[in-house]
Amino acid sequence: YGSLNGKVALVTGGSRGIGAATALRLARDGADVALTYVNGKGAAEEVVRRIEALGRRAVALRADSAVADEAAGAVERTARALGGLDVLVNNAGVGVLGPVGELSLADVDRVLAVNVRGVFLTSRAAASRMASGGRIITIGSCMTQRVPGPGGTLYATSKSALIGLTKALARELGARGITANIVHPGPTDTDMNPADGPYAADQAAMTAVGRFGTAEEVAATVAYLAGADYVTGAEFAVDGGHAA
Numbered sequence: 001y002g003s004l005n006g007k008v009a010l011v012t013g014g015s016r017g018i019g020a021a022t023a024l025r026l027a028r029d030g031a032d033v034a035l036t037y038v039n040g041k042g043a044a045e046e047v048v049r050r051i052e053a054l055g056r057r058a059v060a061l062r063a064d065s066a067v068a069d070e071a072a073g074a075v076e077r078t079a080r081a082l083g084g085l086d087v088l089v090n091n092a093g094v095g096v097l098g099p100v101g102e103l104s105l106a107d108v109d110r111v112l113a114v115n116v117r118g119v120f121l122t123s124r125a126a127a128s129r130m131a132s133g134g135r136i137i138t139i140g141s142c143m144t145q146r147v148p149g150p151g152g153t154l155y156a157t158s159k160s161a162l163i164g165l166t167k168a169l170a171r172e173l174g175a176r177g178i179t180a181n182i183v184h185p186g187p188t189d190t191d192m193n194p195a196d197g198p199y200a201a202d203q204a205a206m207t208a209v210g211r212f213g214t215a216e217e218v219a220a221t222v223a224y225l226a227g228a229d230y231v232t233g234a235e236f237a238v239d240g241g242h243a244a
């Protein structure tokens with residue numbers, strides 16, 4: 001797989017965590033990068049500064065994946081700012097955990113809007129914009145492979161839908177030279193799931209290697225897929241053996 005020189009990437013939810021690490025990694029590999037955020041304007045602008053310090057162009061876009069026009073519109077805004085779109089990383093996601101009977105309708109709508117509908121709409125907009133060589137890389141979850149305990153019904157439902165999206169997109173876009181793949185992180189040290197959080201020790205114990213992953217370890221697999229031409233419709237666990 002080759003370098004990303006001259007490519008333009010869009011990373012949704014790029015202000016923090018796995019998205020920020022991915023935006024930086026793609027820039028290090030040569031891409032210009034747009035990243036979306038909702039609340040973390042300052043953090044997003046800091047990622048932009050770090051990318052610019054690498055000699056790449058970058059732009060932070062406020063775009064809420066839960067709002068249909070904003071989810072789809074991020075693609076055109078990226079193309080306007082950076083001259084096209086070659087790599088989409090569907091990273092923005094939210095987790096609402098809890099007993100299935102206690103989840104509100106608002107919880108259900110919110111999680112499905114961000115994790116599923118937003119990914120669908122951004123991917124669709126990207127597919128219509130991308131030329132041959134385009135890449136759609138989606139961040140799923142180890143919870144699609146193995147749900148290790150109660151409380152994950154809504155989150156696992158939402159993330160599992162992305163496997164179907166990925167495989168179907170791979171079939172639909174393959175003839176145009178566009179690939180679609182999904183990466184399933186295991187417990188990864190971020191604001192969403194800190195390695196010193198209350199459930200961290202249990203999660204680490206469920207992996208084969210006995211520890212949390214880093215955002216950079218997930219980003220490395222995304223970067224590989226951004227450069228891979230003959231890999232599509234595939235699932236990649238970056239989970240320390242959580243699913244083993």
Ligand code: NDP
Nearest residue numbers: 013015016017018038039040065092093188190191192193
């Ligand atoms: P964080 O909560 O640390 O960061 C989430 C990022 O997404 C932030 O940049 C946030 O931006 C952005 N974001 C949240 N909601 C929206 C929205 N509606 N529209 C646009 N951007 C949004 O999460 P992680 O880095 O941990 O997770 C990244 C992805 O990886 C998610 O899809 C998550 O489900 C998945 N994942 C994470 C695991 C983990 O253990 N950490 C394990 C398996 C999967 P803002 O600055 O606005 O808050």
